[in-house]
Amino acid sequence: MKSIHQTISMVSLGFALLIFNPALAQVDADSVMIRKIYTQVLKDHTMDQNLRELVYKIGPRISGSAAAEQTVVWAKSVMEGYKPDRVYLQPVTVPRWERGDTERAYFSASGGKSRLDISALGGSIPTDGILQSEVVEVNSWKALADMTDAEIAGKFVFFNRAMDPTEVEVFKAYLKAVDQRSLGAIAAAKRGAVGALIRSLTLSKDNVPHTGAVSYDEKVKKIPAVALSTISADRLSAALKADPRMILSLELKCRLLSPVRSNNVIAEIKGWEFPQEIVTLGAHLDSWDLGQGASDDGTGLVQSMEMLRVFNQLGFRPARTVRVVLYMNEEAGAHGAVEYARQATLNGEKHIAVMESDAGGFAARGFRVEAGSKALKQFRQWAKLFETYKAGDIQLEQRGIDLVPMKNKALALISLDCDDSRLFDIHHSRLDTYDKINPREVAMGAAAMSAMVLLISKYGLQ
């Protein structure tokens, strides 16, 4: 406890600073306001209640599904409760894919069938009944390129390149391996393969397959594509070493349906000084169909909405217009983000910064920023304000899928950066459930984002 005497001294000191150093006083005013934001977020449970409502009442919400539409209605309603100037839907047409009721794979081993843990990749075509064939394993693109067409044609290509555990950032290990999942089916089909089997993108050794989007090329034959759990991948690899002519059977009943109308959900607080200049933060409404979409991107959704609640509670009206943009369909083509950027251009909007949270909602370390050197310098100056909260790490990098369509349309693209130790253990799998979430971590990230919106909306960016 400070004595009254000390408190008076500090007030006097603050007053001296106000007279003699307006810049310092400004920093002090910002730090006071940011402290208010953190206090408001940390002492309240509303955001955590929102997340539990989302994952338990709606659950997984793959783009195009009824659950995704429920999420639209829910998010609009929650944000309206925080009294922004406006909440509206932005229509967007999205693809629709269903996993179906059957997905299984096995190979014949001594003593019977050996079942593999698989999940169809999102967007995969089904098999026509049971697809049976030999398997060739590759651990690099070069290994695939070095094979003859005859070695590949009519077989499954098994992409078994593991994520590199020695990368400091697990996210980088993911980025180094994700091309197998996104492009494996095209590369394999070009060489005449009948299916693509992808080692799950996780450092965990377990029996959980991790899905994700597969890309097809309209000029290349589509082939079914599935993720294998890492244990199944190791088992398949061992079985192939024992018997390279071994037959694998795959059955998928997933299907691509007609595209449907869906929506982005947008909330807006008009800026009092520069209403034409827009700062957004957001996350994606859709999730994969496995798990609950708690971490990806339930946490980002509730963190974004929390800014409205906090600004409302603190009676804070920003100088520039602030938007929460909740994008539909990040996981399967980012159609929502593309539409948002298209409308922004059509309407001649001036976007200062677009920010997103899609890194799992774990302990916030700072921000990944793509911006010009002058704006970047501003962020680095602000870093001090976030270091108090362990979130002062500003790195020059673009990470957000939903931000890509706004490249060159906004002065800065910003992603909340979180500790990534745990993300890929659960990512795109049935393990992405509420029990993996820590409300405190989600809160610290939400406060960091709201504080960043405060600064950008107040000062703008160069």
Place this chain on the structure above:
Amino acid sequence: MKSIHQTISMVSLGFALLIFNPALAQVDADSVMIRKIYTQVLKDHTMDQNLRELVYKIGPRISGSAAAEQTVVWAKSVMEGYKPDRVYLQPVTVPRWERGDTERAYFSASGGKSRLDISALGGSIPTDGILQSEVVEVNSWKALADMTDAEIAGKFVFFNRAMDPTEVEVFKAYLKAVDQRSLGAIAAAKRGAVGALIRSLTLSKDNVPHTGAVSYDEKVKKIPAVALSTISADRLSAALKADPRMILSLELKCRLLSPVRSNNVIAEIKGWEFPQEIVTLGAHLDSWDLGQGASDDGTGLVQSMEMLRVFNQLGFRPARTVRVVLYMNEEAGAHGAVEYARQATLNGEKHIAVMESDAGGFAARGFRVEAGSKALKQFRQWAKLFETYKAGDIQLEQRGIDLVPMKNKALALISLDCDDSRLFDIHHSRLDTYDKINPREVAMGAAAMSAMVLLISKYGLQ
């Protein structure tokens, strides 16, 4: 991928630096060695296997128990496998306390007994049968001081001050509240109370009581002391508001037994250049009897032992003597750490630094260091080397219970600093189990500690 040309240029550049700037080349050599340490820890699963062996084969291991002695034998055996110069036991006498088979508390509410979730605090005396009395709730020391003896005498004092959720560091919120648990029984007994009921030290709202040591004063009557889950604490508080004369019943069959002989476990690699100068890292062998002691301090144990494995694998012999010290009885008096410091003094040992890991094994952010200004400057210079691994946050603070007896005997007291968002959700409770652990986080912390030992053992401290 870098081209060969680029690689040659970089080698030439490196060579130029070697010629013209030995200091830079030195930093480079350190960063190369530290990278080797991280790679060795991250690519290997031994440490995680050690942790699983500890928690599943031995489990909780309260000081003085058979499980604690098994832990001594196990830790010695694991460390011997890593071929240090010497592994030995250091005898220490420790108190022994058992929870017993009964602990229950309830109050009479409309419609019957309302049960409370409780755990006796470690070291608490039992009740003599069922102890029944009224309850007075206090939320501060001042509130207790302001009451008359008549208001307190013969009653339970219910210490219901909650941890402050707005603290940036949860650890600080814990430190601000832990005095209720450690000193509440003494303070209440001085005023004539018959028992102390303590709100669990966690930000979680759940039905899990969190234990921990209670202190007694030989001059003050000992009274039973228990922790209540936060939900039970809220429920009791509400019930007291409805009926301040309500009777609470408590029954505890815990007991304090005779002290027993136990051991610290110490492994040593002799320094090749300054064998008399000692750098230690360590953790505590004992845990509470609830949960598995996975996070507290299983992670610290295996992280400390991992240094021996890594140095052995890399063929690294330090310039100064390096010790792993695994302390017995951190949780109930730190008798092991006291004995270690006593022996160090008796033997006239020269301790450069003592380091510990006892913050849960979560994502490592850096180190808390208590040292003189010159040594602190060295740590801050080294911070750059750790920033690459997100562990460059050096803060001046002393945190480790097991380090206290070495104060003024070593130039630096160092604690691994970890993200503390999750620690107090599980701390000292049945939730402290392996499933809360992330092996990647444990690995990053172990690598940071080994890297710090490398630097101190190479350069010493001023």
